[in-house]
Amino acid sequence: MLRDTIVQVDLKTIAYNMDRICEMAGNGVAVMPVIKANGYGHGAVGIAPTLMEHGASYLAVATLNEALELRENYKDYPIFILGHTPDRLLHFVVEKDITQTIFSESQAKILSQESKKAGKKAKIHIKVDTGFHRLGTDSIAELKEICSFSEIEIEGIFSHLALVNDEENKKQYTKFLNIIAELENQGMCFKYKHIADSISAVDYPEYRMNMIRPGALVFGLRGFHKGFVDVRQALTFVTRISQLHKVSKGEGVGYDYLWKAPKDMTIGTLPFGYADGYPRNLRDKGYVTIKGSKCPIIGVICMDQCMVDLSAVPEAKEGELAIIYGDGSNHSMTIEEAAKLAETNKNEIVARITARPPREYIE
Numbered sequence: 397m398l399r400d401t402i403v404q405v406d407l408k409t410i411a412y413n414m415d416r417i418c419e420m421a422g423n424g425v426a427v428m429p430v431i432k433a434n435g436y437g438h439g440a441v442g443i444a445p446t447l448m449e450h451g452a453s454y455l456a457v458a459t460l461n462e463a464l465e466l467r468e469n470y471k472d473y474p475i476f477i478l479g480h481t482p483d484r485l486l487h488f489v490v491e492k493d494i495t496q497t498i499f500s501e502s503q504a505k506i507l508s509q510e511s512k513k514a515g516k517k518a519k520i521h522i523k524v525d526t527g528f529h530r531l532g533t534d535s536i537a538e539l540k541e542i543c544s545f546s547e548i549e550i551e552g553i554f555s556h557l558a559l560v561n562d563e564e565n566k567k568q569y570t571k572f573l574n575i576i577a578e579l580e581n582q583g584m585c586f587k588y589k590h591i592a593d594s595i596s597a598v599d600y601p602e603y604r605m606n607m608i609r610p611g612a613l614v615f616g617l618r619g620f621h622k623g624f625v626d627v628r629q630a631l632t633f634v635t636r637i638s639q640l641h642k643v644s645k646g647e648g649v650g651y652d653y654l655w656k657a658p659k660d661m662t663i664g665t666l667p668f669g670y671a672d673g674y675p676r677n678l679r680d681k682g683y684v685t686i687k688g689s690k691c692p693i694i695g696v697i698c699m700d701q702c703m704v705d706l707s708a709v710p711e712a713k714e715g716e717l718a719i720i721y722g723d724g725s726n727h728s729m730t731i732e733e734a735a736k737l738a739e740t741n742k743n744e745i746v747a748r749i750t751a752r753p754p755r756e757y758i759e
Contacts, residue, residue, distance in 0.1 A: 397754050400636040401668040401720075404756045405438045407446045409616060409630040414450035417610050420625045421597070425604050426588060427451050428476065430611035431466075432458035437673070437749035438615055438631055441469050442757050447614070448473060454495070456609060460485055463494045476521065478609075480531060490514045495551060499523040499532045501541040504548060511547040521552035521588065524575055526568040528558045534571070536578055543584045552588030552607070553579075557596050565596070569603050598623040617731060617742040629731060631746060633721040633753070635684070637664040637714050638701070649703055650695025655680065662706045663694065666718055671699045673749035674720065675738040682737060684718040687711075688726040691718070721745075 414429070421427050429447050431440040444455060444466060455470075457463050458479040466475050476495040481488075483506050489496040490510045498504050498520045511518045522542055525532030532555065533539065543550050555572045557565050572591055580586075590607035592600065597608040598620035612619055616629040641664075643649060643657045657663075666684065670676040674697065682693040689708035706712050722728025735742045 401753045402634055402756050403753045404632040404758055406630045406758050408759055409628050410443055410446050411450045413614055413616055413627040414447060416625050416627055417613060418451035421608055426453035426607040428454035428456050428607055428609050429614045430456040430609050432462055433747040436615050437746035439755040442755055460488060467492045486510055490518045495519045497521055497523050498542060501538050504542040504545050508545040508547040517547055517549045519549045519551050521554050524555045524572055526555045526571045528556050553586045554590045559595060595619045598625050612743050629723045635666050635668045635718050637716045638667050639665045640714055655695040664704050664706045666702055669698045669700045669702055672753050678738055684720055685726060685728040686716055686718050690727050
């Protein structure tokens with residue numbers, strides 16, 4: 397731990413969340429936690445063993461480099477790439493036994509050729525576009541072509557809901573079922589069928605099929621509105637006061653002196669900034685918690701540092717612990733509150749925490 401600014405990850409909480417998710421999914425439904433974006437900021441490599449021990453059938457990521465990092469550390473565990481891998485890099489998924497999303501006949505052909513070279517079958521899940529229009533195809537002819545390559549193991553088929561409303565969700569789900577039925581009627585079969593992410597897995601149990609893809613839910617970030625599963629925030633972001641400053645009334649603080657002291661006061665400099673992933677637009681809105689008291693962030697947030705008003709804790713000393721994000725206890729700012737103040741969603745708040753702050757894993 398070479399910095400005072402640290403991301404603490406409670407593995408016991410992640411284990412608890414996974415247990416609740418698996419209970420919700422029930423027998424016969426595989427759980428594939430999504431740990432893209434460095435495990436939503438929690439550290440994918442660090443949390444993976446806990447997920448494996450608590451019911452993960454697969455580990456899902458978005459990109460090849462994320463998959464290779466996991467494969468380097470976990471030689472045999474099933475890893476799935478949800479996103480597109482460029483043609484020139486498809487050989488890696490064969491060599492490293494990584495399951496790949498495929499949605500075009502051309503990529504299936506390349507993967508087939510790479511499988512022949514490697515002497516082993518590539519494993520894929522086919523992505524169907526049911527209306528999201530992000531990745532996938534809804535062409536039955538192309539889907540049949542993808543399934544025609546004998547060198548490829550077609551393990552699964554999946555799609556993604558746009559989560560517009562109940563009517564649109566049902567329309568997408570029905571389209572997905574119809575496409576699967578047409579393919580199965582022509583002799584194709586799929587071990588896994590999945591369309592539900594965190595929100596839909598909770599709110600729409602009828603869409604769970606035989607696999608779900610919880611992402612934010614694993615980390616205790618709630619986005620559901622109808623159903624309920626008891627998950628808890630696993631991340632705490634902390635730092636310590638670097639220096640204290642006595643500031644006179646009227647003096648400016650930080651770039652452009654956009655904040656000026658309304659009275660004689662003490663401020664503290666904290667060693668974190670937007671290069672650590674803290675939203676820069678939380679200037680004059682955000683706060684940290686010191687000794688259970690809210691200390692507002694003042695002035696422009698710098699790349700590596702920011703300043704806070706210590707009026708609420710006049711006894712604070714250099715080295716004092718400050719909570720940037722907490723679970724809401726002792727007046728700490730939750731991920732949900734940070735997202736509202738920054739006018740974004742919870743996933744972005746945690747995903748944008750960079751690799752610079754060390755991760756500390758707590759059992």
